[in-house]
Amino acid sequence: xxxxxxxxxxxxxxxxxxxxxxxxxxxxxxxxxxxxxxxxxxxxxxxxxxxxxxxxxxxxxxxxxxxxxxxxxxxxxxxxxxxxxxxxxxxxxxxxxxxxxxxxxxxxxxxxxxxxxxxxxxxxxxxxxxxxxxxxxxxxxxxxxxxxxxxxxxxxxxxxxxxxxxxxxxxxxxxxxxxxxxxxxxxxxxxxxxxxxxxxxxxxxxxxxxxxxxxxxxxxxxxxxxxxxxxxxxxxxxxxxxxxxxxxxxxxxxxxxxxxxxxxxxxxxxxxxxxxxxxxxxxxxxxxxxx
Numbered sequence: 135x136x137x138x139x140x141x142x143x144x145x146x147x148x149x150x151x152x153x154x155x156x157x158x159x160x161x162x163x164x165x166x167x168x169x170x171x172x173x174x175x176x177x178x179x180x181x182x183x184x185x186x187x188x189x190x191x192x193x194x195x196x197x198x199x200x201x202x203x204x205x206x207x208x209x210x211x212x213x214x215x216x217x218x219x220x221x222x223x224x225x226x227x228x229x230x231x232x233x234x235x236x237x238x239x240x241x242x243x244x245x246x247x248x249x250x251x252x253x254x255x256x257x258x259x260x261x262x263x264x265x266x267x268x269x270x271x272x273x274x275x276x277x278x279x280x281x282x283x284x285x286x287x288x289x290x291x292x293x294x295x296x297x298x299x300x301x302x303x304x305x306x307x308x309x310x311x312x313x314x315x316x317x318x319x320x321x322x323x324x325x326x327x328x329x330x331x332x333x334x335x336x337x338x339x340x341x342x343x344x345x346x347x348x349x350x351x352x353x354x355x356x357x358x359x360x361x362x363x364x365x366x367x368x369x370x371x372x373x374x375x376x377x378x379x380x381x382x383x384x385x386x387x388x389x390x391x392x393x394x395x396x397x398x399x400x401x402x403x404x405x406x407x408x409x410x411x412x413x414x415x416x417x418x419x420x421x422x423x424x425x
Contacts, residue, residue, distance in 0.1 A: 182252070184219050189260025192253055195245060205267040212332040216266035218318035219258030226254040228347065236345050237335055268327030271377025281366065289367055290374030301362050314378045321352065326378040333372035337363065
């Protein structure tokens with residue numbers, strides 16, 4: 135091959151490389167799309183993540199029914215302690231809009247109407263920092279029926295842990311966590327320790343179709359599951375959830391000092407004895423009879 139031909143080929147190669155390099159440096163990049171705007175559930179343009187201290191002050195509004203720390207003493211009111219900020223804000227918004235209108239909704243709505251979106255976030259942030267209490271599950275042995283000889287709460291435990299494949303019922307813990315702590319991302323609620331009366335009522339409302347939400351992602355799964363549950367299963371599941379708590383709580387309780395015994399009541403002071411009666415004077419001798 136002649137030198138001239140080699141040089142021409144080299145020249146073409148250099149030109150091609152240069153052209154590619156030039157093209158790479160002169161390509162106009164496609165402008166990035168605007169970043170996707172995201173917002174927490176029911177957060178308006180003026181709201182921000184909740185403030186725990188502000189929520190602690192505002193929680194006085196909730197104390198009469200739910201307790202100052204979110205652990206009520208009346209079993210008809212739900213525990214708020216341990217619920218996620220997003221869940222509480224979302225539920226307040228549902229009460230406020232009238233979309234949640236069963237159970238105690240009539241009592242809740244005036245309070246919800248008075249709260250701003252930021253108030254709801256602040257309350258949620260505060261209750262999320264509070265430790266949920268727990269009750270006791272019913273361990274009465276079932277006397278008859280398909281669950282004969284099981285303890286009452288065990289029926290609910292089976293549903294919570296394993297679901298029922300034959301009926302297409304997923305395990306509750308798939309969404310609510312193995313310890314019932316919920317999932318704050320999609321605002322799945324904290325269930326561990328929840329009052330049995332409240333959980334039972336909500337499951338019955340889902341089953342009857344008397345509670346609805348426009349957001350099918352948060353509603354349809356629960357409605358579909360509840361429609362397949364018997365009265366016994368609903369009651370048992372509610373009982374199991376009421377007793378569900380962290381094992382560490384048992385350890386702490388076992389290691390806690392026994393409560394001091396109450397001091398014995400002081401004996402009542404002895405009553406002074408009644409003074410002995412003074413002896414009565416002897417009767418005077420009778421006068422001699424006259425003849």
